[in-house]
Amino acid sequence: MEVASARQYEPVIGLEIHVQLATDTKMFCGCELSFGLDPNTRTCPVCLGHPGVLPVPNRRAIEFGLMIGLALGCEIAPRSIFHRKNYFYPDNPKAFQISQYDVPLCSGGELAGVRVHRAHLEEDAAKLVHAGESGRIHGAEASVVDFNRAGTPLVEIVTEPDIHSAAEAAEWARLLRETLRALGVSDVNMDEGSLRVDGNVSIRPAGEATLGVKTELKNMNSFRFLERGLDAEIARQEGILREGGQVEQETLHFDNRTGALSSLRSKEEAHDYRYFPEPDLVPIAPTEAMIEMARAAIPELPLARAERFERDHDLPADSARLLAFRGEQGDFFEAALAVSPSDPRTLANYVVNDVPPGSAATPEAVAKLVDLIGAGTVSRGAAKEVLEVLAAEGGDPEQIVADRGLGAAGGDELGAIVDQAIAENAGAVEKIREGKDQAIGAIVGAVMRQTKGRADGGEVQKLIRERIGA
Amino acid sequence: MGRTLFCGAVIDREQVNHVARLARLRLTDEQAEQMAAELSKVLDHIEKMGELDLADVAPTSHVVELENVLREDEARPSWPRDRMLAEAPDADAEGFRVPSPGS
Numbered sequence: 001m002e003v004a005s006a007r008q009y010e011p012v013i014g015l016e017i018h019v020q021l022a023t024d025t026k027m028f029c030g031c032e033l034s035f036g037l038d039p040n041t042r043t044c045p046v047c048l049g050h051p052g053v054l055p056v057p058n059r060r061a062i063e064f065g066l067m068i069g070l071a072l073g074c075e076i077a078p079r080s081i082f083h084r085k086n087y088f089y090p091d092n093p094k095a096f097q098i099s100q101y102d103v104p105l106c107s108g109g110e111l112a113g114v115r116v117h118r119a120h121l122e123e124d125a126a127k128l129v130h131a132g133e134s135g136r137i138h139g140a141e142a143s144v145v146d147f148n149r150a151g152t153p154l155v156e157i158v159t160e161p162d163i164h165s166a167a168e169a170a171e172w173a174r175l176l177r178e179t180l181r182a183l184g185v186s187d188v189n190m191d192e193g194s195l196r197v198d199g200n201v202s203i204r205p206a207g208e209a210t211l212g213v214k215t216e217l218k219n220m221n222s223f224r225f226l227e228r229g230l231d232a233e234i235a236r237q238e239g240i241l242r243e244g245g246q247v248e249q250e251t252l253h254f255d256n257r258t259g260a261l262s263s264l265r266s267k268e269e270a271h272d273y274r275y276f277p278e279p280d281l282v283p284i285a286p287t288e289a290m291i292e293m294a295r296a297a298i299p300e301l302p303l304a305r306a307e308r309f310e311r312d313h314d315l316p317a318d319s320a321r322l323l324a325f326r327g328e329q330g331d332f333f334e335a336a337l338a339v340s341p342s343d344p345r346t347l348a349n350y351v352v353n354d355v356p357p358g359s360a361a362t363p364e365a366v367a368k369l370v371d372l373i374g375a376g377t378v379s380r381g382a383a384k385e386v387l388e389v390l391a392a393e394g395g396d397p398e399q400i401v402a403d404r405g406l407g408a409a410g411g412d413e414l415g416a417i418v419d420q421a422i423a424e425n426a427g428a429v430e431k432i433r434e435g436k437d438q439a440i441g442a443i444v445g446a447v448m449r450q451t452k453g454r455a456d457g458g459e460v461q462k463l464i465r466e467r468i469g470a
Numbered sequence: 471m472g473r474t475l476f477c478g479a480v481i482d483r484e485q486v487n488h489v490a491r492l493a494r495l496r497l498t499d500e501q502a503e504q505m506a507a508e509l510s511k512v513l514d515h516i517e518k519m520g521e522l523d524l525a526d527v528a529p530t531s532h533v534v535e536l537e538n539v540l541r542e543d544e545a546r547p548s549w550p551r552d553r554m555l556a557e558a559p560d561a562d563a564e565g566f567r568v569p570s571p572g573s
Contacts, residue, residue, distance in 0.1 A: 023543050030546030039564040040555065042548045050557075060543035081531050088494055090568040130570060144565035272492055277531040285537040 008206040009241065011234045012214075013169050013199055014117075014161035017176060018154050019186045020124065020194040021064045026151035027123045028055030028098065028281075035192055039129070039146035047151035049094035055280055057082075057121075061153035062105075062284060064185040065121045066294035068155050069106025071183055071301055072116045079285045080105045082121075082278040090145055091125035098123050099156075101275045105284065111179065112303060114172050115160040126150035155185075161200065161211065166230035170223045171325075173197050178302040178327050190221050199230050202247070203237045212237070213247040218264065220254050229254035232261055305330060313337070313344035319352050328357045335363035340370045346380075354387040360394030361387070369397040381453025382406040409451040417455075418463045421446035429468050440464060481509045 025032055029046035046053045069076055083101035104120035126147045157176070163169045177188045177195055187194040197220055202212035217233055220226040232254070237247050251264045300308070306324035309315045315323070323330045333351045337344060347370050355361040369386055372378040378386065378401055389400050401407050409417065421443050422429060431439035440461060447460045486505045490497050497505065551564070560567040 025543050025545050030541070030544065031548045032545040038551075040551045040566070043551075043554050044546075044549045048554060048557075056539060056541040058543050059540040062540060079537070086492070090566075090571055128568075128571070129565065141570050143568050143570045144562060145568055146565050272488075274492065279532065282532055282534065282536040282539050287538070290538075 007242075009203040009234075009238050010206045010208075011164055011166070011201060011203050011230075012161045012211055013163040013166070013201050013230060015157075015159045015163065015169060015173060016198040016200065016216075017157040017173070018124075018196040018198075019068070019157065019180055019188070021061050021153040021155060022184070022186050022194075023058055023060045023064070023153055025058060027058055027061055027121070027153035028151055031151065033152055034148050035194075037148055039144070039148060042148045043150070048147055049092075055098065057281065057284070058153060061121065062286075063290070063294055063297070064153075064183075065105050065119065065155050066286060066291060067183050067185055067298055068157070068180070069109065069119050070291070070295055071179055071298055072106070072109035072111050072119060072157070074106035074109035074116060074119055076286050076291060077103050077105055077107065079103070079283045080120075081283045082281045083275045084278050085122075086274045089125075090143065091128055091150075093126070093147070093150070097125065098278055098281070099275075105286075112172060112175055114162045117158045117160050119155055119157045122154050122156055124149050124152035124154050161202075166227045166234065169199060169230055170227040173226060174223055175302060175325050178325050181327055182299055182301050182305075183297075184299075190223075193221070196221070197226055199226065199233075201230060201233045201237070203234060203241065212241075213249050215247065215249065216251045217254055217261070218251060219256075221256065225254065225256050228259060229261070232259055236261060302327065302330075309333075309348070313348070315344060315348050319345075319348045322352050323348060326357070332357075332363050332366075336367040336370075338367075339364050340367035340374075342374050343370050346370050346373065350383075350387060354384070355391050359391040361390035362394065365390050365395065365397055372397060372401065376456065376459075377401070377408055378406060379408045379451075379454050379456045381448065381455075381457075382408065385453075406454060409455040414447075414451070414455055414459070415463065417447055417450045418443075418460065418467060421450065422464065422467055432468065481506050481513065 020033075023033060026042075026047055029044050031042045031044050031047055034042045046055055066076060080100065080103050082098050084096040085099045085101070086096040088095050099122035100120035104118040106119040107117065109116035109119070126145050127149050129144045129146060130142075159172075163172060177190075180186050180195070181188050189195065190197075199217040199220065200214045201217060202214035204210065204212045215233060215237070217229050220229045233252065240247055252261045253264045254261055302324045306317075306320045309320035309324055309330075310317055313320075323333050329351055332355070333348055336347055336351065340347065347366065350366055350370070355366055366387075369378070369383055369390070373380060373383055378397075382401070385404070385406055386397050386400050389395065389404075390397065425443045425446060428439045428442040443464050444457060444460050447455055447464075448457070483502045483506050486502045486509065487497065490502070490505075555561040555566065558566045
């Protein structure tokens, strides 16, 4: 019999992503979207759910929904309807949320190997501010509701359970965020809640096809926390199963500070939402013109950008994806490349590794540095030091080289240093002459130490070989 | 969801109480009994429609034949906060006061 503790488990993860759309106004009324304004200054009878009001969908929100669906390769429903999702909670004055149920706007897509189950439109809830604000719902006695957020257009994207590690989930969510950012349909700011990621997690013995009992993880407001939260939950479920227990289906809150998971009370008993078609909203039947307009508004997306970087600039697949999936860095790379197109690989390498987003370096400066290397003015070793200065303080690479004496060692200076290194490494010279070519490393190393990395490795090797006639 | 309402068109008191709880309605035993009988009759009526051949009829979600009634994404003035808060049973200067959902 197999021992439970020796068993290997495979995590199965699906993601649910709520995206606040960057429209000017709310989903069903003309109140302006806002963040950080005085509470309840952007409300009206529609978003407060007064009796007798008539919601009317925001055309641009529908357009953004179509763009998201098309970008994710979804099928667009010929006729999509809204439903009422009924629940009592103070964040929702109507006692129902307008959402979509069995006929979502978009279904059946795929992004980077993860299938997209559906993408549908809905409205955001209000924000509850708890007296004795602790960030948690339990314990507070009275709450105050701020309805500025109520009715903000949302697209909810649901993936199939195609993800098998926390790291993969975070990476995919990053790609999705960049895709949404490129589309321009959302601010995708996780701190401000315009992008919210929940994870559905279960584990099963490796190789098995049936899914285990899943839990839902909420409140992971950064990709790092998403990964940590999922890892913590996978470990918790493994612990339960190894001890012969059973995972309970529940919703869990991940505490970013302590890394602890705790059970959330459910909004409604047994999630009995009693969906029914929203009688106040007529169906959305995207016309050919609406779909074409949405399609035409889709710019180059990160996956295509990565392919282009790989193809046109001969970048390794890894760097191409790193740059394209972190749009800011991709933009930095392209801006620098426009100034110095000669060596995209070196440039990409620097952008990925040495000048993080928000550093003081400008694309022009990094491009200029690459040119200095190309011209033999600065060695690759010394360039690393220039990059550190650029990242920390900014400035002009030529000036930095001059100020710090980082110019490439060359000419007579380098010749003398090479001569000295050869003289001090007679053993190595002997070995090279015997055909043990790798021995040259010792002499190159000596030259590099002497020049503090200011010499070009290839140039040094050439000089050594000339001098010892090997 | 998952609860079949069409089981011989009989709604029992337990189902009535469940739906009442979801709708935050408090029913007396007599009221629950009465609702069970009335709702069963409604379902009887709906079941009668099952006798029709509706294979070629699309499910009706809306009674009006309208589609794509949309508004432009143009802001309109929101209502004054004081005015909206005045409608609330309980409010402070900035927001609607509610019993804390967790307490």
